[in-house]
Amino acid sequence: MFSLIISGRKPLELHKWRYLRDSLAFLQNPSAFSISFSSASAAADVSRRKGNNFTVSYLVESLGFNTKLAESIWRKVTTEEAKCCNPDSVLTLLRSHGFTDSHISTIIRTYPRLLSLDAESSLAPKLRFLTSRGASTSELTEILTKVPKILGIKKDKALSRYYDFVREIIIVADKSYYSLPEGSAQGNKLRNVLVLRDMGVPQRLLLPLLISNHHVCCGKEKFEETLKKVVEMGFEPATFRFVEALRMLYQLSDKTIQEKLSFYGKLGFSEGDVWEMFKKNPSFLPLSEKNVLNSIEAYLGLGFTRDEFAVLVKCHPQCLNYSAELVKRKTEFLVKDMNWPVKSLVSNPTVLGYNLEKRTIPRCNVIKALMSEGLLGSELPSLGSVLVCTDHAFLKRYVMKHGDDKKLVAELMAVFTGGHVS
Structure with a gap:
């Protein structure tokens, strides 16, 4: 029925089918669909016995994550990483070094890529070294659960240095920063870390800052000035944006910031616009003028007007961080292949940040299938109703509403997962 839609697409593992079936069980009568889903379950079981790939269902079944959290984590790992990894070997290795399931769950939530690393050639040597x-x-x-990204550091010397520093931070966590020695970079770093801690910055955000290539916590006067600016802007210390804003402003001099404001002013953005954009996405401010101009050129070349571009960026400044090639691929698919107008993207700018292969294309294939059968009328559904919602909400809205037709639901799910269901 939908062979033309499925063909030509790289199949995704049927693990995803199994996860979606389970997560939506309460929306339907399980017994009514048991026959339709049996082949998909069998295929998933066979695939899992051959080697547990990094999939949503794997995260649910092996680590006990709820489906929403598993879906969020899965999207943070590239398709290639997910295909090449052997997560079972990573879990076995961690458990052999004393990590409990609670430790491992915390680590994977913070650093999903760990499951895509090679247990024997990458992780084991680092654990043995430490x-x-x-x-x-x-x-x-304790330390690796709080800062798992340490395991992503390649060189032993750097690994040792960062591990020792994080260890020292944890040891002095109960000390007052007034009692620490002044003057040295190490003393400044310890003091600044404790200041941030006392302001409410959680360790999950604070400690990774220490192993980054930025030196936000090394200075004294510059750190204090930057921290004051971030606080006055209203950033909440317990959030990632607080730390990101601190990092971005710390690396920019007052002169550079004024030059940035002047540059954006020439593009039609007021100073107030720029700071509102900064509050939404601090990482856009350090972008070079060349990168911003190239971004503008890319959007205009895709059919956006200058006014539409301005609205897009004010609402979702992350758009400036996306590569021109990625924006082109996503826009051409949504506008040319799916026939949504450019103004729909302006109204829903977050869609430009969604994973094309994992989110956008599977959902759009379902919409194409429904329209080819005349089940959606002649008009395309709104872009927001298709993409700006969870998988659960999308399937409830466009697939499970046809629950009285078991064959149709199974075929739509096959389209959604990229696999055939017999």
Whole structure:
């Protein structure tokens, strides 16, 4: 029925089908669909026995995540990483070093890419190295659970340096920063970290800042000035944007900031516009003028007017961070292939940040299938109703509403997952 829509598309693992079936069970009568879903379940079981790939269903079944959280984590890993990894070996390795399921769940929520790393050639040597330096099991699990990105560092020297510093931060966590020595970079860093801690910045945001390539916490006067600006702008210390704003402003001098404001002023953005955009996405401010101009050229070349571009960026400044090639691929698919007008993207700018292969194309294939059968009328549904919602809401709206037709639901799910269901 939908072979033309499915053909030519790279199949996704049927694990995703199994997860979607389970997560939507309460929307339908399980017994009524047991026959339709049996082949998909069997295929998923066979695939899982061959080797557990990094999929949504794997996260649900192996780590106990709820489906919404698993879906969010899965999207943070590229398709290639998900295909090549062997998460079972990573979990086995971590457990052999004393990590509990609670530790592992926390680590994967913070650093999903860990499951895509090679257990034997990448992770095992690092764990052995840290253990050989005297790290106890309790210390190792505590520090790596709080800052798992340390395991992504490639060189032993850098790994050792960052691990030792994070360890020292944790040890002095109960000290007053007034009692720390002044003058040295290390003393400044410890003091600044404790200041941020006392303001309410959680360790999950604070400690990764210490192992980044930025030196936000090394200075004294510059740190204090930048922190004051961020606080006055109203950023909440417990949020990621607070730390991101601190990082972005710290690396820019007052002169550079004025030059940025002047540049955006020439493009038609007021100073107030720029700071409102900064509050939504601090990382846009350091972008070079060349990158911004190239971005403008890319959007205009795709049919956006200058006014539409301005609205797009004010609402969703992350659009400036996207590569021209990626914006072109997504816009051409939505506008040329799906026939949504450009103004729909302006009204729903977040769609430009969605994963094309994992989110946009599967949903749009379902819409194409429904329209080809005359089940949606002659007009295309709104872009927002198709893409700006969870998988659960999308399937409830466009697939499960046809629950009285078991064959149709199974075929639509096959289109959605990229696999055939017999």
